[in-house]
Amino acid sequence: MRKTPRSIEVKPLTREYALHNAERLASIASEIPHAAWTREMIMAEEVTVDSKKVPLLGKWAHSVALQDQDTPIALAIGYEVLGKDGVERAIHLGALACDRAYKGHGLGEQLLGTFLRGALHRGYIALGPEEVAFSLQTGASLANMPVRRLYEKYGFTVDHEVDKGEGVTNVVMVAAGERVARALE
Ligand SMILES: CC(C)(COP(=O)(O)OP(=O)(O)OC[C@H]1O[C@@H](n2cnc3c(N)ncnc32)[C@H](O)[C@@H]1OP(=O)(O)O)[C@@H](O)C(=O)NCCC(=O)NCCS
Numbered sequence: 001m002r003k004t005p006r007s008i009e010v011k012p013l014t015r016e017y018a019l020h021n022a023e024r025l026a027s028i029a030s031e032i033p034h035a036a037w038t039r040e041m042i043m044a045e046e047v048t049v050d051s052k053k054v055p056l057l058g059k060w061a062h063s064v065a066l067q068d069q070d071t072p073i074a075l076a077i078g079y080e081v082l083g084k085d086g087v088e089r090a091i092h093l094g095a096l097a098c099d100r101a102y103k104g105h106g107l108g109e110q111l112l113g114t115f116l117r118g119a120l121h122r123g124y125i126a127l128g129p130e131e132v133a134f135s136l137q138t139g140a141s142l143a144n145m146p147v148r149r150l151y152e153k154y155g156f157t158v159d160h161e162v163d164k165g166e167g168v169t170n171v172v173m174v175a176a177g178e179r180v181a182r183a184l185e
């Protein structure tokens with residue numbers, strides 16, 4: 001049964017908040033298709049890419065949760081990633097998910113807007129206005145068209161496809177910070 005949101009609050013998803021609510025957040029993130037978001041991934045502060053440890057910069061500053069009466073109901077986890085040149089950074093949205101019982105009430109849109117506005121603001125300070133860029137990955141299948149439209153509303157466009165193996169293809173979507181800023185106006 002769908003729940004009608006009553007008293008939705010935006011909460012910064014800090015390390016302390018994540019530790020305190022890890023099981024609940026992992027349960028919400030388990031809604032993300034083809035991505036095994038576990039408690040460990042929610043808490044992770046670095047990932048291993050090509051056997052190199054890569055820090056998830058700014059993770060506890062950029063990530064946001066929504067909660068209803070003290071219970072987390074949605075999350076957006078983001079962090080800064082190095083660009084191909086190893087210097088330029090982009091703010092990557094790693095996870096966006098809403099509790100199944102709360103879907104379809106506009107919370108995903110509200111949360112994504114809140115995440116982007118905050119990350120843009122901090123990005124401008126950390127990276128400079130010319131450098132802010134956003135990236136994310138989502139499924140390439142038809143089932144993902146609604147969520148892709150949600151990202152397009154905020155200025156994202158498809159950049160390229162990624163073969164994830166086992167018959168799963170993702171698309172990488174990107175948006176320049178200025179484009180996101182215009183979409184948020
Ligand atoms: C993606 C998600 C967070 C959207 O949250 P939501 O609160 O249901 O979305 P909203 O009510 O704010 O809807 C925003 C728009 O997204 C669309 N949408 C996004 N995801 C959708 C989905 N899975 N099913 C149906 N519509 C969806 C809605 O149609 C709506 O568009 P509209 O305003 O043009 O009608 C939520 O559906 C979810 O948790 N899905 C599972 C996890 C997931 O797929 N995450 C994204 C991985 S890249």
